[in-house]
Amino acid sequence: MTIYLNRPRRWPRAATHQPTMTPRFELLLQQLTTAAQTSIGFPAATDIDYRPLGPLLGVLLNNLGDPWTDGLQPMHAKGIERDLLDYFAQLFRAPRGWTGYVTSGGTEGNHYGLWLGRTRLPNAVAFHSAAAHYSVAKAEHLLGLPSVTVAILPNGEIDYADLQRQAGQRRSRPAIVTANIGTTMTEAVDDVHRIH
Structure with a gap:
């Protein structure tokens, strides 16, 4: 399935290129935008605007493995993962020695x-x-x-x-x-x- 028209041979490092979606995905976007107007938040919250994070979609992020070990490849956001884990550990009063990671859901x-x-x-x-x-x-x-x-x-x-x-x-x-x-x-x- 083709997602983008006029896709460059190499993805840019920064989100400087705005690829054009195919008509099928334009229709999907229209359908989702219309449905969002009457969504009550089931099964997930709908009041979060993720668009400011859009530029991150132009790079590969891989937080593989232990959040406290950065690993060899630099394409990760483990510092943010650690901050998030610390926040929730404090919120839930986690005991000393707690461990964990951010799951995909x-x-x-x-x-x-x-x-x-x-x-x-x-x-x-x-x-x-x-x-x-x-x-x-x-x-x-x-x-x-x-x-x-x-x-x-x-x-x-x-x-x-x-x-x-x-x-x-x-x-x-x-x-x-x-x-x-x-x-x-x-x-x-x-x-x-x-x-x-």
């Missing part, structure tokens, strides 16, 4: 969190509420984790009594519980202290 974050849980508790059973994002059950399946779906309360919060009942039936194995902080449909927040 919630699905990868869910997968990575469950992978860490499975790594620490290889014999664990994974529990998630019926309101959990679909990527949770998908990641549990990909990681080979036995998975239990827990009922939800009318507000979308995990049903703590059902969690206790389900976990009680599997007392001989450790538990990995995915708690929601803002479910997709009701924005319910599971009480981590109560889950514990």
Whole structure:
């Protein structure tokens, strides 16, 4: 599929060239712009203007690997990644020795969190509420984790009594519980202290 007409043989280092989109992509842009006028922000926020970052699309950025190791190739934004991680570590009062990285989205974050849980508790059973994002059950399946779906309360919060009942039936194995902080449909927040 051709995306650009009159594309130069080499992409410029800075965003000095404005390639012309094909009619198909012009139509897509028109469709998306029209739809954005009535979007309420589902499934993602629509009040963020990313256009000022447009010039960065003209260069390859690759934050491969550990955020605290810059690596050999200079085409990365790991300094910004570290600043972002520090910001959220302070916001959530992360304990000393915390680690992490910026994922490409919630699905990868869910997968990575469950992978860490499975790594620490290889014999664990994974529990998630019926309101959990679909990527949770998908990641549990990909990681080979036995998975239990827990009922939800009318507000979308995990049903703590059902969690206790389900976990009680599997007392001989450790538990990995995915708690929601803002479910997709009701924005319910599971009480981590109560889950514990």
